[in-house]
Amino acid sequence: MNALLPLAIPSPSTGVWHLGPFPLRAYAFAILLGIVAALWLTRRRWVERGGDADTTLEVAFWAVPFGIVGGRIYHVITSPDAYFGVGGDPIRALYIWEGGLGIWGAVAFGAVGAWIGCHRQGVRLAPWGDALAPGLLVAQAIGRLGNWFNQELFGGPTTLPWGLRIDAAHMPVGDPAGTLYHPTFLYEMLWCLAGAALLVxxxxRFQLGHGRVFLLYIVVYTTGRLWIELLRIDPAELILGLRINVWTSIIVGLGALVAFVVVGRRHPGRDTTLLLAPPTVQDDEEIATDSAR
Known part of the structure; x- marks a missing residue:
């Protein structure tokens, strides 16, 4: 094991810096950078589909806060011991900056926020979700850097040369000094980036539409999350001996795959319109008048 240490991936010495009394947390920066990257890519893809560039920010204004709240709720529900178990501290459930956002809560609540934003902008949710899907994977990839800085959510011990070095304060009790762990943050980063490129x-190549790119995103992500989750050793709720996120990945992934096939048979090709309602004659006349001005 010690012979492999020079090749091991080091963990950052700190995940928090201070600007006077204000803490700057790597986890928060990773989340924010992921959001910015996702919005940039989504905006490009939305415009390519014929949408208005400003729509992306307007929808994100609703989707992002909803997603963060939903992600935190899912994390607390699926990992309750740190907050409501023996020795737990319920108030820490509000400390998002310490880490802990469950992707399925973020997706579910974020979809509600996106629906509100799309409805207010008069555009359909499905094509906007298709524009978003690759960017969402990029955001998840960047966000995993926060876990690296926090030295959390790593996998079991490994003798592979790319094992992750963890400080003694973050190592599982009983593991000898020098133990290396699977860098699950890196596995998920690479999987998500490859998945984003695949979706694009x-x-x-196939001109997907009607929400099929987003459904394919779910299939791609759950496939990777399934085997990565099986490597992780952080505390988690178990159902029939498997982590709850393993079951979630199986059920959600299979459901998305079935939906992908069904929607493809009913609605092949791209969406014929991005709007909730077609423009009226009066709208066309106003647009023509504005252009003449």
């Missing part, structure tokens, strides 16, 4: 290629 498939979308352009």
């Amino acid at each position: 290629w498939i979308d352009r």
Whole structure:
């Protein structure tokens, strides 16, 4: 094991810096950078589909806060011991900056926020979700850097040369000094980035629409999350001996795959319109008048 240490991935010495009395947390920066990257890519893809560039920010204004709240709620529900178990501190459930956002809560609540935003902008949710899907994977990839800085959510011990070095304060009790762990943050980063590239290629190659790119995002992500989750050793709720996120990945992934096939048979190709309602004659006349001005 010690012979592999020079090749091991080091963990950052700190995940928090201070600007006077204000803490600057790497986890928060990773989340924010992921959101910015997702919005940039979504905006480009939305415009390519014929949408208005400003729509992306307007929808994100609703989707992002909803997603963060939903992600935190899912994390607390699926990992309750740190907050409501023996020695737990319920108030820490509000400390998002310490880490802990469950992707499925973020997706579910974020979808509600996106629906509100899309409805207010007069556009359909499905094509906007298709534009978002690759960017969402990029955001998740960048967000995993926060876990690296926090030295959390790593996998079991490994003798592989790319094992992750963890400080003694964050190592599981009983593991000898020098133990290396699977860098699950890195596995998920690479999987998500490869998945984002795959979605972009498939979308352009087969002209997917009607929410199928987003459904394919779910299939791609759950496939990776399934085997990565099986490597992790952080505390988690178990159902029939498996972590709850393993079951979630199986059920949600299979459901998305079935929906992908069904929607593809009913609605092949791209969406014929991005709007909730077609423009009226009066709208066309106003647009023509504005252009003449």
